[in-house]
Amino acid sequence: MSIDLRVAGPEDVAPFMAALARTFGEAMRDEDVADWRTRLEPDRIFVGWDGQLAVGGGAIYSMRFSVPGGDVAGGGVTAVGVLPTHRRQGMLRRMMGMMFAQGIERGEPVHFLWASEAAIYQRFGYGLAAFKAKFDLPTPRSAFIEARPASGRLRLIEQEEASRLLPPVYEAWRATRPGAWSRTEAWWRSLLDDPEWHRHGGGPRTLLVHERDGQVRGYAQYHLHEEWDERGPRDQLHVFEAIGLDPAAERDTWRFLCDVDLVRTVRYDLAPLDHPLLHLLREPNALGFTVGDALWARILDVPSALEARGYGAAGTIAFELRDEGLPANAGRWRLDTGSDRPRVARTDDPADLALDTSDLAAVYLGGVTLAQLQRAGRVQELVAGATPRADALFVSAVAPWSPRIF
Numbered sequence: 001m002s003i004d005l006r007v008a009g010p011e012d013v014a015p016f017m018a019a020l021a022r023t024f025g026e027a028m029r030d031e032d033v034a035d036w037r038t039r040l041e042p043d044r045i046f047v048g049w050d051g052q053l054a055v056g057g058g059a060i061y062s063m064r065f066s067v068p069g070g071d072v073a074g075g076g077v078t079a080v081g082v083l084p085t086h087r088r089q090g091m092l093r094r095m096m097g098m099m100f101a102q103g104i105e106r107g108e109p110v111h112f113l114w115a116s117e118a119a120i121y122q123r124f125g126y127g128l129a130a131f132k133a134k135f136d137l138p139t140p141r142s143a144f145i146e147a148r149p150a151s152g153r154l155r156l157i158e159q160e161e162a163s164r165l166l167p168p169v170y171e172a173w174r175a176t177r178p179g180a181w182s183r184t185e186a187w188w189r190s191l192l193d194d195p196e197w198h199r200h201g202g203g204p205r206t207l208l209v210h211e212r213d214g215q216v217r218g219y220a221q222y223h224l225h226e227e228w229d230e231r232g233p234r235d236q237l238h239v240f241e242a243i244g245l246d247p248a249a250e251r252d253t254w255r256f257l258c259d260v261d262l263v264r265t266v267r268y269d270l271a272p273l274d275h276p277l278l279h280l281l282r283e284p285n286a287l288g289f290t291v292g293d294a295l296w297a298r299i300l301d302v303p304s305a306l307e308a309r310g311y312g313a314a315g316t317i318a319f320e321l322r323d324e325g326l327p328a329n330a331g332r333w334r335l336d337t338g339s340d341r342p343r344v345a346r347t348d349d350p351a352d353l354a355l356d357t358s359d360l361a362a363v364y365l366g367g368v369t370l371a372q373l374q375r376a377g378r379v380q381e382l383v384a385g386a387t388p389r390a391d392a393l394f395v396s397a398v399a400p401w402s403p404r405i406f
Contacts, residue, residue, distance in 0.1 A: 002050075003048045003049065003050055003055060003086060003089060003091050004048070004049040004050075005046060005047070005048045005049075005057075005091060005094050005095060005098070006046070006047065006049070007042075007043055007044075007045065007046060007047075007098075008042055008043075008045035008046065008047045008057070009042055010042045012042070012045065012047050012054070013033065013036065013037055013040065013042065013045065014033050015047070015054035016045055016047045016054050016057050016059075016079075017032070017033050017036055017079075018054065019047075019054040019055055019056050019057065019081070019083060020056070020057070020079050020081045022083060023056060023081030023082060023083055023084070024081060024116075029197065031195060031197075035190055035193070036079075038186040038189065038190065039061065039184070039186045039187060039190060040059050040061075040079075041059075041060075041061070041062060044059055044060040044061070044062065044075075044102070045057065045058075045059045046058050046059070046095050046098055046099065048082065048086070048091045048095070050086065055082065055083045055085070055086040055091075056081050056082035056083055056086060056091060057079070057080075057081075057082075057095065058077060058078070058079055058080035058081070058095055058099070059077075059078050059079045059080075060075040060076065060077055060078070060099060060102070060103070060111070061075065061076035061078060061406055062075065062076075062106070062108075063075070063076045063112075063181045063182050063406070064181065064182040065110070065112060065178075065179065065180070065181050065182075066174050066175060066176075066177055066178050066179065066180045066181070067178050067308060067309035067310075067364070067365060068178050068309050068310050068311075068312075068365065068366045068394075068395075068396040068397075069309055069310015069311070070308050070309045070310050071175070071308070072109060072110060072305065072308035072309070073106075073107055073108050073109070074108050074109070074110045074111060074112055074181075075099070075102075075103045075106075075108045075110075075111040075112070076111075076112055076113070076181060076406045077099065077111050077112065077113035078113065078114075078406055080092070080095075080113075080116075092120070093124075096124045096325070097325075099111065100298075100300055100325065100326060103300050104300050104301060107304075108300060108301075109299070109300055109301040109304035109305035109308060110297055110298065110299055110300060110301075110305045110361070110364065111297070111298045111300060112129075112181075112295050112296065112297050112298075112402075113126070113295075113296050113298075114294065114295065114296070114402075114405050114406070115293065115296050118293060118296065121296050121298075122358055124298065124325055125298050125299070125323060125324075125325045125326070125356075125357045125358050125361065126296040126297065126298045126358060126361060127296065127297055127298075127357075127358035127359060127360070127361030127362030127363075127364075127368075128293050128295075128296055128362050128368065129179070129295050129296060129297040129361060129362050129363075129364055129365045129367060129368065129400060130178075130179045130294045130295035130365055130367050130399075130400035130401060130402060131273050131291050131292065131293060131294050131367065131399070132269075132270050132271065132272075132273075132291070132292055132293070132294040132401075132402075133268075133271040133272065133273050133275060133289055133290065133291050133292075134267075134268065134269050134270075134271065134289075134290050134291075134292065135267070135268055135271060135275075135277070135287035135288055135289050135290070136265050136266070136267045136287075136288050137258065137265065137266045137267075137277070137281075137286055137287050137288075138264060138265055138286060139258055139259075139263055139264055139265065139266060140264070141281075141282075141283050141286035142258035142259075142266070142281065142286070143281070143282045143283075144251075144255065144280045144281060144282065145280065145281070145282050148251070150252045150255070151212060151248035151249065151251075151252055152210050152211050152212030152213075152217060152248070152249060152252060153210070153211045153212070154208060154209070154210055154211075154252065154253070154256050155208070155209050155211060156206060156207065156208055157207050157208070157209055158207070159192050159193075159194070159205075159207065161207075162192055162207045162209075162219075163188060163189070163192055165209055165216050165219070166188070166192075166207075166209075166216075166219050167183065167188055168216075169216050169217075169218065169219060169243070169245065170183065170243065171183075172245060173243050173244075173245055176398065177272075177398060177400070177401055178365040178366055178367070178396055178398070178400040178401075179294075179295050179365050179367075179400035179401050179402045180401065180402060180403065181402065181406065191221075191241075191404065192205075192207075192221075199223055201225060202223030202224060202225045202238060203223055203224045203225070203226065204223075205221060205222075205223060205240075206221070206222050206223070206224070207219070207220075207221055208220040208221075208222070208253065208256065208257075210244065210249045210252055210253050212248075212249065217244060217245045217246060217248075217249035218242075218243060218244030218245060218246075218249035218250060218252075218253050219241075219242070219243065219253075220239060220241065220242040220243075220253050220256075220257060221239070221240040221241045221242075222237055222238060222239045222240060222242075222257065223237075223238045223240070224236070224237055224238075224260070224262075224263070225237075225238060226262075233262035233263075233264070234264045234265075235260075235262045235263045235264060235265075236263070236264070236265045236266075236267055237257060237260055237263045237265070237266045237267065238267050238268075238269075239257060239266065239267065239268040240404075241270075241403050241404065242254065242257065242268070243403065247276065250276055251276065251280060254276070254277060254280070270294075270402075270403060270404065270405070272398075272399050272401035272403075273291065273367075273399040273401070274398060274399040275289075294401070294402055295365070295400065295402050296361075297361040297362070297364050297365065298357075298361055299329065299357055299360055299361050299364065300326065300329075301329075302321065302329045302333055302344060302360070303333075303344035303345065305364065306335055306342060306344045307341065307342050307343065307344055309342070309364070310342075311337040311342055311393045311394065312392055312393060312394070312395040312396075312397075313337065313392045313393055313395075314337055314338040315336075315337055315338060315389060315392065315393055316334060316335065316336045316337070316338065317334070317335050317352050317353065317386065317389065317390045317393060318332060318333065318334045318335075318347055318349045318350065318351050318352050318353075319332070319333055319335070319351055319352060319353040319354065319355060319360075319390075320332050320351040320353070320354040320355075320382075321333060321355060321356075321357060321360060322354075322355070322356045322357065323356070323357040325357070326357070329357060330357075331346065332346065332347050332348070332349070332351055333345070333346060333347065334346075334347035334349060335393070337393055350382070350383070351382050351383075352381075352382055352383045352386035352389070352390070353370065353379060353380065353381060353382060353383075353386050353387065353390060354379070354380040354382055355370075355373070355378070355379045355380070356378065359373050359378050359379050363391075363394045364394075365396065365400035366394055366395055366396025366400060367396065367399055367400040369391045369394070369395075370387050370390050370391050370394070371387050371388065371391055374387050
């Protein structure tokens with residue numbers, strides 16, 4: 001069957017969302033469509049049509065992403081799906097090509113996504129660039145190694161005040177964490193909105209701020225899930241987001257979350273790999289810390305992407321890059337971080353490393369090393385010692401992390 005794949009118009013959002021909901025087996029409410037309309041850009045929605053029937057598609061958010069030592073314009077790919085009746089007909093491959101072309105035209109050197117099926121996106125040059133962690137901490141085992149007085153004041157606030165206080169804190173924090181992405185006013189409205197159908201059985205959203213010297217230094221958002229049995233309360237506290245601008249604010253916030261009355265378990269599904277609780281708790285194994293994939297990256301423009309970030313040392317590396325999806329990226333490149341800003345250019349010098357574009361994407365945020373990829377047989381070291389030399393350039397002081405799914 002012939003599928004007509006094209007950029008959507010405003011009137012196509014609802015049928016596109018209906019097709020996506022059917023693909024994922026979910027119900028689509030009018031309120032959900034209205035919420036998506038505020039965040040999606042119609043000229044960045046791609047819809048496949050079989051006659052008058054929308055059969056799938058995908059979309060891109062125009063965002064900025066933090067990278068080690070810098071910030072880059074990027075596309076946040078989202079809402080990708082095809083009806084089961086229209087799979088394996090090349091629609092996704094065509095759409096990825098359209099997304100790549102649009103991203104390059106708009107000056108986006110890199111695209112990011114959260115993958116529901118990672119095997120799909122690796123075919124298109126995406127590499128696993130950041131991880132997420134999950135934990136369920138029993139509060140009776142939440143004692144810290146060292147008890148300290150709070151460094152500031154913790155205060156519960158309402159949504160209206162949160163809409164003023166939280167965005168500047170987040171933006172200041174974002175600059176310190178590779179993988180974090182910019183949020184528009186529409187995004188903040190969506191993230192702070194608390195409709196009952198988004199609570200998954202929990203109570204109303206609770207908003208907490210940490211203040212010191214009249215300044216907000218951190219915040220948290222969470223739901224309480226009430227549960228009782230014959231022995232009393234066994235509430236669960238589900239954290240949606242918790243960040244601090246300094247270690248003291250972060251420590252105080254987590255101490256508060258672990259001490260909420262009636263709570264027996266604190267759960268966090270999207271935590272960073274370097275979460276401070278691993279080093280604050282007397283019993284870190286009580287977290288039940290598990291790791292999964294998070295951000296996948298795709299390099300669209302090699303020199304622009306690599307010149308947008310900072311590096312951990314001064315040096316040069318030459319690499320031979322394979323890129324079947326974007327042949328303009330393929331070939332030999334030289335990265336030089338020794339001048340006032342990094343420079344990337346074509347070179348005829350012998351290559352130090354040979355790698356695929358998905359491998360370059362994986363190390364882009366500094367959360368994966370070339371040594372790890374070399375041990376997996378993915379990166380070839382052509383000059384002895386080139387791998388650790390390159391890893392010294394791409395290193396990040398903190399683990400990349402995206403605190404929310406887009």
